[in-house]
Amino acid sequence: MVSTSNIVLLVSLLLTILVALQFNEGQSFTPIPVPVKVYVTNNLTGNLQLGIECKDKHQDFGYQIKHFRESYIFTVHPTFLFPTKLFWCSFSWINGAKYFNIYDQKRDEDDCDKECRWEINAYGPCKLKAGSIQCFQWNANIVEGDMITGEGNNNHNV
Ligand SMILES: *[C@@H]1O[C@H](CO)[C@@H](O)[C@H](O)[C@H]1NC(C)=O
Secondary structure (H helix, E strand, O other), X not given: OOOHHHHHHHHHHXXXXXXXXXXXXXXXXXXXXXXXXXXXXXXXXXXXXXXXXXXXXXXXXXXEEEOOOOEEEEEEOOOOOOOOOEEEEEEEEOOEEEEEEEEEHHHXXXXXXXXXXXXXXXXXXEEEEOOEEXXXXXXXXXXXXXXXEOOOOOEOOO
16 A cells, blocks of 8 residues: 555655656757657759658658658657657659768757748758758768768758
């Protein structure tokens, strides 16, 4: 038989721990993550169609063809405390195929609160941030047909 005061004590203790964990090195606040809607918009010049397929290790959102200014949309569920979610996309159009880590929780969680907006250009994907745009290079190489590694995510500001 567990008394009510013990339960209250336990709940308070858990809440205290939870609140304590929210403060990451005393500066940035790490809220319990909410689902993030990722928009990947065809921004290719010349009215070109763009084939997009996004996935992670467990989920594949399928191949879709998007016209200019149309978006491929999917939802990711960020992990709590340890930012480990990683989704990548392949982009195919007349230029061939390019790959990019479209949602890298470590990189993106501060910019993408409830949604993450990307626009895909021939020279690379750009992320819409509050009041600015940050552009990235395509992923450099592909290993084992699926996992993407390499120095692909160095940004260059335009
Ligand atoms: C979309 O394309 C236009 C025209 O090329 C460009 O000026 C703009 O920066 C692009 N948007 C993003 C977010 O990359």
